[in-house]
Amino acid sequence: PTYEKTSTSPVNIAVIKYWGKRDTALILPTNSSLSVTLSQEHLRSKTTIRASPDFEKTRLWLNGVEETDLTKNKRLQNCLRETRRLREEHEKKLCKEIGTENVVPLSKYNVHICSENNFPTAAGLASSASGFACLVYTLAQLYELPVSTTELSKIARQGSGSACRSLFGGFVAWEMGSQVDGSDSQAIQIAPKDYWPELEALICVVSDAKKGTSSTEGMQNTFTTSPLLQHRIKHVVPERMKSMTEAILKRDFQQFAEITMRDSNQFHAVCLDTFPPIFYLNDVSRAIIRVITEYNTCSESGKLKAAYTFDAGPNAVIYTLRENVPEIINIIAKFFPGDVENGKEYFTDPYQLFS
Numbered sequence: 001p002t003y004e005k006t007s008t009s010p011v012n013i014a015v016i017k018y019w020g021k022r023d024t025a026l027i028l029p030t031n032s033s034l035s036v037t038l039s040q041e042h043l044r045s046k047t048t049i050r051a052s053p054d055f056e057k058t059r060l061w062l063n064g065v066e067e068t069d070l071t072k073n074k075r076l077q078n079c080l081r082e083t084r085r086l087r088e089e090h091e092k093k094l095c096k097e098i099g100t101e102n103v104v105p106l107s108k109y110n111v112h113i114c115s116e117n118n119f120p121t122a123a124g125l126a127s128s129a130s131g132f133a134c135l136v137y138t139l140a141q142l143y144e145l146p147v148s149t150t151e152l153s154k155i156a157r158q159g160s161g162s163a164c165r166s167l168f169g170g171f172v173a174w175e176m177g178s179q180v181d182g183s184d185s186q187a188i189q190i191a192p193k194d195y196w197p198e199l200e201a202l203i204c205v206v207s208d209a210k211k212g213t214s215s216t217e218g219m220q221n222t223f224t225t226s227p228l229l230q231h232r233i234k235h236v237v238p239e240r241m242k243s244m245t246e247a248i249l250k251r252d253f254q255q256f257a258e259i260t261m262r263d264s265n266q267f268h269a270v271c272l273d274t275f276p277p278i279f280y281l282n283d284v285s286r287a288i289i290r291v292i293t294e295y296n297t298c299s300e301s302g303k304l305k306a307a308y309t310f311d312a313g314p315n316a317v318i319y320t321l322r323e324n325v326p327e328i329i330n331i332i333a334k335f336f337p338g339d340v341e342n343g344k345e346y347f348t349d350p351y352q353l354f355s
């Protein structure tokens, strides 16, 4: 017999960035973070997991390519070990309740995992976040684990930190926690998706090439070399978490947009403060920042109408309210008409529209 489950998970884009670990094995962060989970319509991971007593070993396929030697994949092993442990506990309980002969010993079977993204991997588009969230969620479904999503978030966190936030929709905080075993480093939902339905995210794919410095490596270098990161952790993020939560609960786009842009800027500043420095933004990314800044400055109401944010790559995510979407798409299309990958002209003076 074979037991099988399939599920999909969305991408999340942080508005207060996670950058730095106090424990690299357990993936415990040096600051709390907050993100918006995007709809699964365009960007998502999809995972199918099968378990069978006939499988000789556990195997993994990522976008159709098998990853050999899974023993080296510590993050995958963490997620498998933790979900199996919960399944074992569950089986023990079930055996007592309904009799051993009625319980399938899934925790003892090897699994075959097949996972795919419908967007470029490792281009700073949070593929590890949706990928590990999907892995853990699908395992929990397969194993019929009687645990809360927050409990599962602590397992997904051990696959990739940002993955813990993708288990929830809407607005999600990853509370850094203070315990050394990570038992309080978990994700919680601040508000569901339909709490603020007018909020939209536009993704500008500047480049889908694999990034130079991975988040994992980059943040560790920042942690060990950047004095600015220490300032951020102690004196900036705690206040920002509060104001951002408040902005979301009040649906206050001004406050939301300002903190989002400031936090993206500071994240890239700590990258620059890393020694040797890390550059994730390129000329196109910086031009997008100028265009959005100018768009906000020229707005008739004098209010911020859009907020940019960038993760560990050059791609921009622009948060805005639904009414502004057509205008912003037009502006972006006007300034960035070409196809960068094909080497065509892509850069026009971003100030020309506003002068």
Ligand code: DP6
Pocket: 013, 014, 016, 017, 018, 019, 027, 033, 128, 129, 159, 160, 161, 162, 163, 215, 216, 217, 311, 312
């Ligand atoms: C810039 O979650 O990819 O996107 O925990 O080492 O897997 P690991 O790192 P990862 O880092 C994400 C960094 C970020 C900011 C964020 O999503 O909060």
